[in-house]
Amino acid sequence: MKEIWNAARERLKGFCRVCSVCDGRACAGEVPGMGGLGSGASFKNNLAALASFRLRMRVIHEITEPDISTDVLGLKLSMPVMAAPIGGTSYNMGENSISERRYIASVIQGCLAAGTRACTGDGPLDEIFTEALFAIKEASGAAIPFIKPWEGREAFDKIQAALDAGCTIIGMDIDAIGLVTLRKMGRPVSPKNIEQLAAIAEYVHSHHARLIAKGIMTREDAALACDAGVDGIVVSNHGGRVLDHTPGTAEVLSEIAEAVKGKVAVLVDGGVRSGVDVLKMRALGADAVLIGRPCSLAVVGDPENGLEKYLNAIRQQLMAAMILTGMPDLQSVGKHILQP
Ligand SMILES: Cc1cc2nc3c(=O)[nH]c(=O)nc-3n(C[C@H](O)[C@H](O)[C@H](O)COP(=O)(O)O)c2cc1C
Numbered sequence: 001m002k003e004i005w006n007a008a009r010e011r012l013k014g015f016c017r018v019c020s021v022c023d024g025r026a027c028a029g030e031v032p033g034m035g036g037l038g039s040g041a042s043f044k045n046n047l048a049a050l051a052s053f054r055l056r057m058r059v060i061h062e063i064t065e066p067d068i069s070t071d072v073l074g075l076k077l078s079m080p081v082m083a084a085p086i087g088g089t090s091y092n093m094g095e096n097s098i099s100e101r102r103y104i105a106s107v108i109q110g111c112l113a114a115g116t117r118a119c120t121g122d123g124p125l126d127e128i129f130t131e132a133l134f135a136i137k138e139a140s141g142a143a144i145p146f147i148k149p150w151e152g153r154e155a156f157d158k159i160q161a162a163l164d165a166g167c168t169i170i171g172m173d174i175d176a177i178g179l180v181t182l183r184k185m186g187r188p189v190s191p192k193n194i195e196q197l198a199a200i201a202e203y204v205h206s207h208h209a210r211l212i213a214k215g216i217m218t219r220e221d222a223a224l225a226c227d228a229g230v231d232g233i234v235v236s237n238h239g240g241r242v243l244d245h246t247p248g249t250a251e252v253l254s255e256i257a258e259a260v261k262g263k264v265a266v267l268v269d270g271g272v273r274s275g276v277d278v279l280k281m282r283a284l285g286a287d288a289v290l291i292g293r294p295c296s297l298a299v300v301g302d303p304e305n306g307l308e309k310y311l312n313a314i315r316q317q318l319m320a321a322m323i324l325t326g327m328p329d330l331q332s333v334g335k336h337i338l339q340p
Contacts, residue, residue: 001298001313008301015094022273022293023047024240032091032181034293036240042248043240046271049248053280054339058326066322067329068315069115072288073169073210073232073265078115079315080330081278083107083307084239084269084290085146085171085214087121087128091181098300100127104135106299108143110307114315119144119171119290122158124185129158133165141166146214148176151188156203163207170204171234175215178242197228205229212267215242217252219259232265239270239292250284254335257285275317279325282333 009018016034017026024047027033028040036043068079086092089103098106104120111118120132120143129147136143145165147158149172162170174197176182177189192200197213204211213225214234225233235253237246249270257266268281269290281289291314298310322328325337 001310004298004301004306004309006301008297008306011097011300012093012297013096015092015097016293016297018297021047022297023271031241032088034092034296036244037178037180037242038244040240041244042237042246043271045246045248046237046240046250047248047273049250050271050273050277050280053250053284055276055279055321055325056337056339057324059324061326063323063326063328066319066327068318068322070288070330072267073212075117075169077117077288079278079311079318080282080286080288081272081311081314081318082116082144082267082288082290083111083118083295084292085119085121085144085173086292086296087123087132088125088181090125093296093300098303100125100131101134102303103296103299104132105138106303107295107307108135108139110295110299110305110311112139112142113308114311116311117143119146121146122148122173124182124187129161133161136162136167137165141168143167144169144171144212146171146173146212148172148182148187149174149189149192151190155200159200159203163204163209167209169210169212169232171212171214172200173214173234173236173238175217175236175238175242178238194224194228197225197230201229201231212265216256217246217249219256222256222260226260226263230264232267233260234290235266235268235286236290237270250281253281253284253286261285275314275319276321278314278318279321279327279333280338282330283335283337
């Protein structure tokens with residue numbers, strides 16, 4: 001991966017330093033850009049929260065090939081890891097980085113090559129969503145588009161376009177109401193109350209698709225999202241880009257997962273940087289995790305093969321961590337593997 005990170009560093013000059021650990025320290029306040037909002041605390045808290053959990057080692061057993069495949073929201077995945085939605089290469093990664101079209105196509109193909117799925121983003125420039133849909137259509141609908149909580153008809157029009165592109169799962173990052181980029185570019189988004197969220201879920205369901213609400217950070221919102229009829233949630237603080245000083249997602253995951261257990265699929269993102277982190281999130285109650293910035297950097301560093309290589313490295317690390325904690329499969333993973 002070293003060559004890939006070096007190439008990414010070159011192409012992202014002025015936008016991302018491609019640090020040895022992507023932890024939000026060097027890029028605090030860089031939004032637009034790749035950083036976290038304000039002090040960068042929410043981004044940094046994501047890594048700190050994950051680091052605060054420790055694993056109980058178990059080495060006397062017979063497990064050599066743990067089963068890390070999983071089924072989430074009707075998708076069969078080779079591992080519980082997907083690429084998080086990231087949009088806006090021109091203003092977040094710089095004009096010299098990669099075009100929106102190439103970026104999205106590479107993320108989708110890289111994930112499919114690794115046996116998993118990509119999520120795609122949305123934003124103030126029309127091309128972010130239109131290019132995503134173009135690439136999703138090319139991949140026969142095999143990606144999950146996340147649509148912003150636009151006001152009025154726009155959200156429904158975009159959902160319809162995603163359904164027409166063959167998507168069977170649609171996401172909405174309802175926390176994007178905090179994005180300074182959207183405000184700066186004069187594109188209105190607004191909070192969704194439970195009736196509005198329920199109307200969106202109903203619309204998606206009437207087309208035999210499923211809805212994921214992204215940006216859930218409390219058990220109260222998780223319960224409301226469930227009541228609104230969503231099929232999945234993403235426990236996320238948007239990589240620390242919407243509100244300064246939130247906890248890390250790993251800190252709130254377990255109480256949220258317990259509150260909605262068995263009712264909706266629980267996904268999580270924020271600061272996942274290794275297979276060990278994936279295992280910790282799983283132990284805290286996630287069905288699957290999304291990885292954001294490192295997937296983008298792998299794509300920018302090598303649009304052809306970077307992401308597949310990166311995801312395969314995560315796979316190897318997850319397998320090793322499962323063996324070292326004595327886990328034969330993902331169903332066996334629970335809080336008991338964490339040091340109390
Ligand atoms: C440059 C950038 C653009 C992003 N664009 C979107 C987007 O369009 N939609 C969305 O739901 N989340 C977006 N996110 C948030 C990610 O999906 C994800 O929640 C976050 O990056 C996870 O944290 P991580 O990068 O530490 O893994 C973006 C994040 C970054 C860094």
